[in-house]
Amino acid sequence: MRGSFLWRNRVLLTSSALLILSLHLISTGVHPGDLAARPESAFLEIISPVDAAFTHLTDGASSIVTDYLDLLHVREENAHLRNELARVKSDRARLAELEVENQHLGELLELKDVLGANAVAANVIGSDATGLSRTLILASGSSDGLRPGMAVLANQGVVGKIIAISPHASRVLLIDDHNSALDGFDQRSRARGIVAGLVDEGLILKYADRSQDIRIGDTIVTSGLDGIFPRGLLVGTIQSVHRGGPGLFLGVRIEPAVDFRELEQVLIVTQPPPHLDDPAKD
């Protein structure tokens, strides 16, 4: 057995079989409910509490460092005062954090009122593991009523859509990811296009006709035609318009309205928007 061809080449053969399996997964894709989606969902479920704990720990670490640096200045003071100071500072930091969170949730609540009752708030607990794609991990999942394909918003504007889900966690594909696309239009000129992400960084408006009147500073909003994002939500503002080159379309870069790195809470629209006619014709 040990001298046989299969045994001698077991690593190569196993790896080759696994490479073929990977290519099969890439080419066919994994859809929610598939057998192949179960390990993914299970791992998302396993990692989400660890991730939430890590996020809590790392967020707390920066305030601990600040507290420690402050305490170095009062080393001469007696232990009682130092402990008291640390306690007060800790309470103050916690209250400040609660105030910020309260403000975020209040803003989300206002947005929820605008959208109607069909929205759920969720905390952001992580970002993309490799950094090659732009995704977020949320601490809410199917048990909170979330489903793949649902729109994710912040009080500043559109964030992305849910692409993977487990009972208590979900993943969001941000609108600035290269594989993301949403239907949007220029609020002033009504020029339509597809908002897509770039590989390096940033957002562009694709397929905007050269004859369209698009200017720097114009606001881009969602059209609602993609069946995911409600109409009229802020996507960003036009950063640059490139009319040179041989192509049929304008080169339009958009400054996103949302700072995706700073997101802590988001709102998920649990009901798809109603079917709309082309809003650019309004």
Next chain:
Amino acid sequence: MRLTLLFAAFVVLGLAFETAVPHLVPFRALIPNLIIILVVDLGLRHHGVVPAMLAFAMGYATDALAGSHPGLNAFMMTMVFLVSYEISTRLMVTNALVGATVVFLGVIATTLATVAFANGFNALSDTGSMLGGLTLEAAISAIVAPFIFSMLAASKRMTGLPVRAKRE
């Protein structure tokens, strides 16, 4: 079984670190690619069917938390494992320097291949601005690799696992 549990623990902690820490640093490139380091250790020091399957599983676990193409990281990690395995069968020594070099090249190769696979080969022309960050990430991963290898070796000794593979 012990090898599986040991690497599962390292993968969970590694992925939690990679997803939770990026918002605290100014550049994503400062975060080392811990999963590639684990896969290189598997490829260099554990030869068999189970380590190959572990490398695939580690990639698939990364797919659960990264990107929008399930199977892509599983493919990349299996490739890294296979290359590391082939290198270890051809070299007389597989020390930390060799491991760090494989990690450095592995990070660059898998990143470019992932961009090409996920976005089409035309997207590689847009990666010019990424190259500085990519090289930095690869260098940081290579610097961190010997420490992770040492931690793994210590954990393997504690659990009674062989630290390196037997010559075939």
